[in-house]
Amino acid sequence: GIGDDCAVLALDNNNYQLFTTDTLVDGTHFHTIWQTAYQVGCKLVEVNVSDILAMGGYPTSAVIALTIPEHTDVKWVQELYKGISAASSRHNMFVTGGDTTRGPNIVLTLALLGNVPHNRLKLRSTAIPEDIICVTGTLGKSAAGLAAFQNNITGNKDGYLSPKARTVEESSLISKFASAMIDISDGLASEITHICTSSNTGSFIEAKNIPISEDVKAIADKIRTDPLEWALYGGEDYELLFTIPAEYIASLKKEFSDFTQIGKILSSEKDICLIEKGKITTVKPGFDHFKQ
């Protein structure tokens, strides 16, 4: 139905086709004052690829729809295409067509196809009580970079400027063992809520286990903010959040180890909770003052 992020379509006896679209709006999802056109082009591809990876698939073909003001510098558009092309190459996929229109504000949409073998398809709705909740990489990078620009301070802004999806290989390894998966586009609080409500479960997350880089902590220190807020509510990190039976963790670690265990899926009677310094609070995905 209308409203889902990613569609699963019949393809052949062994594979599903995945179909997704994501839009970037100037001033909302990127800022031409801070980001180069190349970076924006890369991001447009990465955010869409991340949706395919989150379901255990690999991207194949994309079409792009660009809405651009009449007097946009040709060089800006050329650099945008270079970024789209570079990120597409990184993920071994192709942009096969598109549509360019005029409009008062830059709006960039990519629609992306992917394939996934039937036995590797990962959904949000298949987490099981006692599964361990894990997340790849570190969180809060994008929100920290944006905050650094907004507050005019130095620091590592790459997570905001050049967010990257995980690779097809990494997603494929995780999908061998994971019970449910989603990507972190809207912040950890929102994504764990999606998994738990879809799977009809509760969960808890240990705040002290949420992976946050030293670079993000340094920016948070400078503007006296708790970086945990960025991890929970910032979004746009495009890491993978997955649930996995405890007995598979060692097997996954042998093949892929850039992930952290942050909590556990609980039965449906339980809330979706955060444990911080011994205090238990219910995760509120609506409380989201960083998301724009």
Place this chain on the structure above:
Amino acid sequence: GIGDDCAVLALDNNNYQLFTTDTLVDGTHFHTIWQTAYQVGCKLVEVNVSDILAMGGYPTSAVIALTIPEHTDVKWVQELYKGISAASSRHNMFVTGGDTTRGPNIVLTLALLGNVPHNRLKLRSTAIPEDIICVTGTLGKSAAGLAAFQNNITGNKDGYLSPKARTVEESSLISKFASAMIDISDGLASEITHICTSSNTGSFIEAKNIPISEDVKAIADKIRTDPLEWALYGGEDYELLFTIPAEYIASLKKEFSDFTQIGKILSSEKDICLIEKGKITTVKPGFDHFKQ
């Protein structure tokens, strides 16, 4: 590569998959002051379906990306979805997902998949000298309706308010016999130029044979305009322009007859010409004062 309207992808032993995207921008491709949200929703589907039909295919699945200002009336969005849903039903296809974002201006993008049997795939590049040039329905309807609004006069504005792609059945019948096909999204002059430059041919079109309805002529009379200009340069009529060997015309007519013979494909040494009252002029697709 980047820049094409419709991509042709390998699917299985008998079919290709088609992949296309088209965007509608408020103030450019529709006007909320004149069109209802329902009409805009229908148009979003019809313009995309038309691209699939132009290649001999049938639509299957779509995803939509809506960028909408923060204070848009919820009822407007609900009516938009109703229109999307109604037009999707008309063409027996499904909207399977999407993305909604905030932005200063309404920008609506649909990405659409279709299938086409290998032997029914129609391209722009396969017209052959001596083929007859034909067009379905009548032209200039959309430009006439818009002009009626802009000049505040009465008349049949349906071609602007509710443009409709042809049906899958009609496209399928034409593709049994046609050598090349395209849809009229940018006006006859532009589309015949696409066919001739892709096919490396010349052509001539008889102005007196271009089908223009009495309703369109009536609006043109009121504002003292030549309706031929709307047919040649107006666009957004979503009729099918096709080339066909002369010997197949009778066979096609037995199954589908709502088309008009308007000209002929010529060898590559010839220009792309319009014959009007005995005068021959070269078609200039760049001269286009109606297109917005």
